[in-house]
Amino acid sequence: xxxxxxxxxxxxxxxxxxxxxxxxxxxxxxxxxxxxxxxxxxxxxxxxxxxxxxxxxxxxxxxxxxxxxxxxxxxxxxxxxxxxxxxxxxxxx
Amino acid sequence: xxxxxxxxxxxxxxxxxxxxxxxxxxxxxxxxxxxxxxxxxxxxxxxxxxxxxxxxxxxxxxxxxxxxxxxxxxxxxxxxxxxxxxxxxxxxxxxxxxxxxxxxxxxxxxxxxxxxxxxxxxxxxxxxxxxxxxxxxxxxxxxxxxxxxxxxxxxxxx
Numbered sequence: 001x002x003x004x005x006x007x008x009x010x011x012x013x014x015x016x017x018x019x020x021x022x023x024x025x026x027x028x029x030x031x032x033x034x035x036x037x038x039x040x041x042x043x044x045x046x047x048x049x050x051x052x053x054x055x056x057x058x059x060x061x062x063x064x065x066x067x068x069x070x071x072x073x074x075x076x077x078x079x080x081x082x083x084x085x086x087x088x089x090x091x092x093x
Numbered sequence: 094x095x096x097x098x099x100x101x102x103x104x105x106x107x108x109x110x111x112x113x114x115x116x117x118x119x120x121x122x123x124x125x126x127x128x129x130x131x132x133x134x135x136x137x138x139x140x141x142x143x144x145x146x147x148x149x150x151x152x153x154x155x156x157x158x159x160x161x162x163x164x165x166x167x168x169x170x171x172x173x174x175x176x177x178x179x180x181x182x183x184x185x186x187x188x189x190x191x192x193x194x195x196x197x198x199x200x201x202x203x204x205x206x207x208x209x210x211x212x213x214x215x216x217x218x219x220x221x222x223x224x225x226x227x228x229x230x231x232x233x234x235x236x237x238x239x240x241x242x243x244x245x246x247x248x249x250x251x
Contacts, residue, residue: 016129021190040103040129042248043153060156061102061250079153079190079226083104083129 010034010089018083019045023052023076032088035073036065041082048074101250104129107152107160108229108246112138112239141239147232151193154227157248160202162218166242168235170207174246176200176224188226198228218246
């Protein structure tokens with residue numbers, strides 16, 4: 001690993017996903033320290049970090065990010081489908 | 094200078110009916126798949142619309158403020174955009190993919206009577222948003238089955 005990286009740099013774990021009415025789960029290859037996503041589709045995206053206990057929405061054309069330490073995210077739509085890109089940052093070992 | 098602070102969608106197709114359906118072609122290796130998925134997943138074309146027959150599609154209208162699109166066909170069509178403001182279905186259930194077609198679409202945004210002999214005058218669609226959900230209907234009011242039909246409806250975010 002390059003020594004020029006700042007101490008809090010992370011390795012990106014990115015994916016392009018499609019959400020539908022049925023709840024799906026995306027598992028990162030490692031625990032995250034931050035998750036960013038952008039809803040690039042045409043429907044509202046609903047996201048959960050606690051296996052569907054609590055949800056919030058991300059309107060199409062908008063982004064969400066937060067410093068969260070998770071291995072999985074759960075996602076769905078109310079109607080139709082929507083595409084989104086997600087990037088999880090893993091701590092550098 | 095684009096107003097880059099406005100939210101924008103990469104894709105904004107609310108309804109697409111393309112006959113004949115173009116084949117799916119894998120994106121070039123090493124390049125992004127700009128569409129995000131095969132076009133066949135966006136294209137609602139199933140089978141040719143018989144004379145007197147119609148097809149209907151539904152979508153969430155809330156993400157958009159206006160709807161626009163185009164029509165091309167060799168038969169006369171009636172294309173309508175209607176809107177529902179129901180938050181729940183008549184039985185009280187939340188709206189989902191299984192009951193979105195059973196809502197009351199009370200607000201007619203636009204009914205476009207497409208005439209293939211007056212393509213330039215009748216090939217455009219535009220409507221403001223009048224409800225929470227949008228319903229797009231294409232009715233074949235011509236005498237024959239169309240040999241081609243292209244109808245796109247897109248949502249504008251601002």
